[in-house]
Amino acid sequence: MKLVVVSAGLSVPSSTRLLGDRLAAAVVGRASAAAPAEGEGKGEGKVEVEVVELRDLAVEIAHNLTTGFPGPALGAALSAVAAADGLIVVTPVFSASYSGLFKSFFDVLDRDALAGKPVLVAATGGSARHSLVLEHAMRPLFAYLRAVVVPTGVYAASEDWGAEGLAERIGRAAGELVALMGSGGPVVPAPSAAPSAAPSAAPVGERVGGVQVGGFDVVPFAERLAALRVP
Incomplete structure (x- = not known):
């Protein structure tokens, strides 16, 4: 399975990237633990992780917005996201919402690239008061893109690092993402029966x-x- 982590952190080191790495490690661990029950030795529990750092793509994203054509690095990142079996998307909170860099990346992504794709949303911020960014901003964005957002989002404020509760939320969200990634492909609603003509x-x-x-x-x-x- 291919897992792509999209991190919109700007600093180095970045708490946003750190949260993305912890979520990815939890997904790999959950997938490996589930492998014996689902068919050990057939590769079901193997997760390949790729990280897309948006700070390195900022210039190419801006050019893509104005020209309509992605540069080589951005094109590779967009292809990786489209080919992934699941995504972890992490953004810092700016002005009570996701960052402009984060939004711009998904603005240049093909409109159908995330249809039916499992997505785990996560965010970091300086205060717990911004935790609703997951529900008020991120979840609606990916619902609009027709992704399948896992029920548990993960928000980490400054005081959450090393505190009780964060590890539990990370583990729960990772388990939900693994369950969707292991379903065998994009989650597409079954077509409804055609109504009778009369x-x-x-x-x-x-x-x-x-x-x-x-x-x-x-x-x-x-x-x-x-x-x-x-x-």
Whole structure:
């Protein structure tokens, strides 16, 4: 399985990159632990990890936004994301949302690249007050891109490093991502049955216009309207 970590950290060293690395390590560990039950020796538990550092691609991202063409390094990063079986995306919090660099990278990504792809969202910030960035900004972004966002997002404030709770959240989110990555491909909703061209008579044994159709009570609209009238 191919796992790509997209990190939008700007500093070196970066707490954003550190969180991405810890999440990736947890995913690798969970996948390896699950391998014997799913078929040991067949490669199911092997996870190949690639990290995309957006700070190194900032200039090429800006050029892509203005010209419409990615440079070599950005093109390779976009291809890696599109080919991944799962993603971990991590951003620092700027002005109560994801960073502009983070958003710009996904702006230049092909619109269908993340359709059905499992994504784990994570963020870092100086205060726990920004933790809702996961739900108010990141989750809607990837829902719009038609990705499958794992239920548990991971936010790490400055005081969370070394404190209780962070490791548990990382482990839970990693387990959810592994479960989706191991499902055998993009998660695509099953197509719904095509509606019939025109209403037809009820099947034998069902009654329409009075009692039941398919186990549901059917009351004609005129009867419901009459019941609402005041005598």
